[in-house]
Amino acid sequence: MKKIISFVFMLTMLLACESVLFAAEPAMQTVQETPIWRIDNKNISTMPKSFRMATDPFQNKKIKGELPSRLGLENLHISGSSEFSFASYDKMIEKIKSVASGPIYIVDLRQESHGFVNGIAVSAYISRDWINVGKSTAQVEKDEKAWLRSALKAPIEISVLDDDKNAYETYKIVVDNALTEKEFVTSRGQNYLRIQATDHSSFTNEQVNDFVKFYKKLPQDAWIHFHCMAGEGRTTQIMVMYDILRNGKQVSFEDIVNRQYLLGGNNATKITVSNEKDSYKVPLYKEKVKLLKKFYEYVTTSPDDLPISWSKWIKEHNQDEE
Numbered sequence: 369m370k371k372i373i374s375f376v377f378m379l380t381m382l383l384a385c386e387s388v389l390f391a392a393e394p395a396m397q398t399v400q401e402t403p404i405w406r407i408d409n410k411n412i413s414t415m416p417k418s419f420r421m422a423t424d425p426f427q428n429k430k431i432k433g434e435l436p437s438r439l440g441l442e443n444l445h446i447s448g449s450s451e452f453s454f455a456s457y458d459k460m461i462e463k464i465k466s467v468a469s470g471p472i473y474i475v476d477l478r479q480e481s482h483g484f485v486n487g488i489a490v491s492a493y494i495s496r497d498w499i500n501v502g503k504s505t506a507q508v509e510k511d512e513k514a515w516l517r518s519a520l521k522a523p524i525e526i527s528v529l530d531d532d533k534n535a536y537e538t539y540k541i542v543v544d545n546a547l548t549e550k551e552f553v554t555s556r557g558q559n560y561l562r563i564q565a566t567d568h569s570s571f572t573n574e575q576v577n578d579f580v581k582f583y584k585k586l587p588q589d590a591w592i593h594f595h596c597m598a599g600e601g602r603t604t605q606i607m608v609m610y611d612i613l614r615n616g617k618q619v620s621f622e623d624i625v626n627r628q629y630l631l632g633g634n635n636a637t638k639i640t641v642s643n644e645k646d647s648y649k650v651p652l653y654k655e656k657v658k659l660l661k662k663f664y665e666y667v668t669t670s671p672d673d674l675p676i677s678w679s680k681w682i683k684e685h686n687q688d689e690e
Contacts, residue, residue, distance in 0.1 A: 404529070408451040409452055414456055418448065418632055422447070427630055441627065448593070448594045474593050479564040480492065484547045500564070573678060662682060
């Protein structure tokens with residue numbers, strides 16, 4: 369019986385995702401929950417997890433076929449990682465400054481409310497990390513700031529979560545300072561951009577527009593550091609997209625995906641999951657792959673200055689396919 373229900377559920381989700389090319393928000397709704405103060409990174413002076421630079425050697429991972437081309441990686445000037453704490457950020461920036469010649473931009477890809485208490489990276493966690501799904505950009509920022517400031521009023525409990533998202537280490541702390549990521553990054557002298565991408569999901573057309581506009585205004589010598597929570601899904605997706613913008617006309621789509629995987633990201637075109645409880649991610653992953661392939665087509669068939677916006681281009685090409 370469970371298998372039948374699971375199949376019907378998956379079929380419904382797949383059909384829903386086929387109705388639009390790129391959904392603005394996940395179609396599923398989460399049950400009301402009290403968010404957990406999740407510890408994303410303890411305030412320890414170590415590099416954030418999944419930190420990698422485009423200039424790093426390829427890791428020993430299995431891929432189909434030959435190793436991908438490294439053409440353009442040396443001049444890509446990007447890095448990626450998981451969330452950082454105060455101390456790990458300072459260590460990371462020291463590393464980036466050793467190779468960067470221009471301004472550094474931190475691109476925060478997290479829609480979920482997050483920030484820092486006493487230098488510790490924390491986020492407001494509910495099921496699927498979808499606490500802010502359906503909210504406007506402004507509302508997310510307002511709620512996030514209020515949530516962080518509430519920690520200054522009374523002691524809070526912060527927890528490390530295991531793979532099943534259950535708390536296995538909990539600490540009660542008195543908070544002396546609480547900052548948003550923008551407040552922290554700009555206080556350190558770096559530039560900051562936030563793209564509020566929903567965890568496990570693809571970017572919306574509007575977010576792609578914003579990203580392309582950001583890219584077109586970057587100084588030639590800029591260094592861009594991308595991060596999400598784990599430094600895998602959203603971070604790898606946007607590093608692939610940035611690589612496409614810079615190198616898509618010289619490097620194949622498969623090579624760009626494979627090399628970002630070998631540098632330390634995840635496989636951006638993988639659509640399978642390892643267990644049934646994560647089955648809701650499959651149609652979302654399919655949307656990610658669709659977007660990446662279409663984005664490669666958009667960049668490689670357009671003039672270098674991309675005069676037509678992504679949203680206009682994808683609308684025209686959707687009509688062509690109907």
